[in-house]
Amino acid sequence: MPTQYDAIIVGAGFGGIGAAIELKRLGFDNFAILDREDDLGGTWYVNHYPGLTVDVPTTTYSYFFEPNPNWDRLFSTGAEIKQYADNVADKYDVRRHIRFNTTVESARWDEEDNVWRVTVADGDTLAARYLITATGFLSQPRTPEIPGIDTFEGKIVHTAAWDDSYDATNRKIGIIGTGATAVQLIPELARDAADLTVYQRTAIYVVPKFDIKFSARAKRLFARVPLSQRIIRAVTDFVYEVLVDWGILHYSRFPLGNRAAAYLSKVWRFAVIRDKELRRKLTPDYAFGCKRPTFSNKFYRAFTRPNVYLQSSGIDHIEADGIVANDGTKSVIDTLVLATGFDLWEANFPAIEVIGRDGRNLGKWWRETRFQAYQGVSVPYFPNFLSLASPYAFLGLNFFNSMEYQMRHMDRLFGELKQRGATTFEITEEANSRYLDEMTELLGTSLFTLGNCATARSYYFNPSGEATLLRPMTTHEALREASTYPLSDYHIS
Ligand code: NAP
Numbered sequence: 001m002p003t004q005y006d007a008i009i010v011g012a013g014f015g016g017i018g019a020a021i022e023l024k025r026l027g028f029d030n031f032a033i034l035d036r037e038d039d040l041g042g043t044w045y046v047n048h049y050p051g052l053t054v055d056v057p058t059t060t061y062s063y064f065f066e067p068n069p070n071w072d073r074l075f076s077t078g079a080e081i082k083q084y085a086d087n088v089a090d091k092y093d094v095r096r097h098i099r100f101n102t103t104v105e106s107a108r109w110d111e112e113d114n115v116w117r118v119t120v121a122d123g124d125t126l127a128a129r130y131l132i133t134a135t136g137f138l139s140q141p142r143t144p145e146i147p148g149i150d151t152f153e154g155k156i157v158h159t160a161a162w163d164d165s166y167d168a169t170n171r172k173i174g175i176i177g178t179g180a181t182a183v184q185l186i187p188e189l190a191r192d193a194a195d196l197t198v199y200q201r202t203a204i205y206v207v208p209k210f211d212i213k214f215s216a217r218a219k220r221l222f223a224r225v226p227l228s229q230r231i232i233r234a235v236t237d238f239v240y241e242v243l244v245d246w247g248i249l250h251y252s253r254f255p256l257g258n259r260a261a262a263y264l265s266k267v268w269r270f271a272v273i274r275d276k277e278l279r280r281k282l283t284p285d286y287a288f289g290c291k292r293p294t295f296s297n298k299f300y301r302a303f304t305r306p307n308v309y310l311q312s313s314g315i316d317h318i319e320a321d322g323i324v325a326n327d328g329t330k331s332v333i334d335t336l337v338l339a340t341g342f343d344l345w346e347a348n349f350p351a352i353e354v355i356g357r358d359g360r361n362l363g364k365w366w367r368e369t370r371f372q373a374y375q376g377v378s379v380p381y382f383p384n385f386l387s388l389a390s391p392y393a394f395l396g397l398n399f400f401n402s403m404e405y406q407m408r409h410m411d412r413l414f415g416e417l418k419q420r421g422a423t424t425f426e427i428t429e430e431a432n433s434r435y436l437d438e439m440t441e442l443l444g445t446s447l448f449t450l451g452n453c454a455t456a457r458s459y460y461f462n463p464s465g466e467a468t469l470l471r472p473m474t475t476h477e478a479l480r481e482a483s484t485y486p487l488s489d490y491h492i493s
Helices: 016-026 077-090 180-192 216-224 224-250 257-271 276-281 362-368 399-420 429-443 475-484
Strands: 004-010 032-033 105-108 114-119 125-133 157-158 172-176 195-199 308-311 315-319 322-325 330-332 335-338 354-355 385-387 425-427 490-492
Touching: 004 105, 004 114, 016 032, 016 077, 016 399, 032 125, 105 125, 172 180, 172 330, 180 195, 216 224, 224 257, 224 475, 315 330, 330 385, 354 362, 385 399, 399 475, 399 490, 425 429
Parallel strands: 004 032, 004 125, 105 354, 125 385, 157 335, 172 195, 172 335, 195 308
Antiparallel strands: 105 114, 114 125, 315 322, 322 330, 425 490
């Protein structure tokens, strides 16, 4: 007989840890968290490249029920956030549920026994009544298919598999990509490298970062008077809400707010870079917010160093010892850094094969119809399944806001099951369609529909061109929906 659990959670990042804490609150203890890595923390375990910090203030980028008075800075380092994940997992006794080095391949709903059969890479099959996938959004690293990349004879490193023993001193480095990761890494490499050539395909909006170091006194205050930290959180939450609400969701009403942010980035470039041509190349040609913008006080400055070159004509091919750009220029390099991000849609929606009722394959169904999930968690024909990394799941710019409404959603749903003595739930097709219509309508007045996003190459858009990643509502609205959705939206038996 396969091991039988009440629930299986796939992924031991902040999503999986949050789901585990919620299950415990609901009285479940017989559940397993499966993770392909050998430690917890998800993206914050996997990513450890130099310069890694969070780009959302950590007062906001943390579980609402677990403020951390010990943050060193407003924008904490990756190592601090990984430590926070460890601390929370230990405090809530989550670690003993985790099976590390366990890659989940597929999950299939067994209609006869009403359980999920979950197959892992070593061929083992586990069974669970409930399946929760918390596989994250940015978890499948993308390696670009550039002609000749296989012939490169130097060192190749993807930022999501950083080699901590690598010393950039006096190296000749080429870095592909200028996303949020590269924005953090480039200044670090520029400091030590003999020369650094940055291959930019699409320019990114960068705005100044107003970081604060918390003094020992401030940390003591946060610990003794938690309200003081809550107040700071309320402020940072508010700022991020306004950015998303006005800049993206209600773009039709507040286009000026969005333009002001683009202007701030422009002023920042002007203040730092004297070379007009360089400024032009670093200037995005799409509206602010179409693609995830980022904060940095060092990125633009790095390009003013004599050892840093921006190459924006595109890559023609890669040779054994260098990169040849479309303008014919060859950079001889010994290290190729791939800051090329993650395959969000193809490899991640869903991250494992999921087969529901009547043999419905989730990945195929999403592609044959539209990317959709009721409140970013539930899909019809997939009983007892919550997909936390779904279309319309991501709220604003802060993962923890998504986690908060998802935990509330679980609370309401499992609370009802318990009350009725029921064991099975499935979202109705009617509720799912209604929700999809609502999302489509809300997106109609957003930046993604009305703004100039065509050239942004943004992962907010799925391969069909629909912006189905972000849930187009405020945190407040999503939390209210998660606590009040009609329970009749689910078949419960
Ligand atoms: P990304 O934003 O997807 O950026 C990837 C970069 O690689 C882009 O500049 C992309 O160019 C370029 N690229 C990909 N394939 C290419 C190719 N074949 N040829 C040339 N260029 C290519 O990935 P990321 O920088 O790793 O960031 C991903 C997300 O992680 C961020 O948006 C952010 O949400 C998150 N992140 C967060 C933090 C944090 O502090 N919280 C830090 C880092 C990252 P195009 O734009 O033209 O596609």
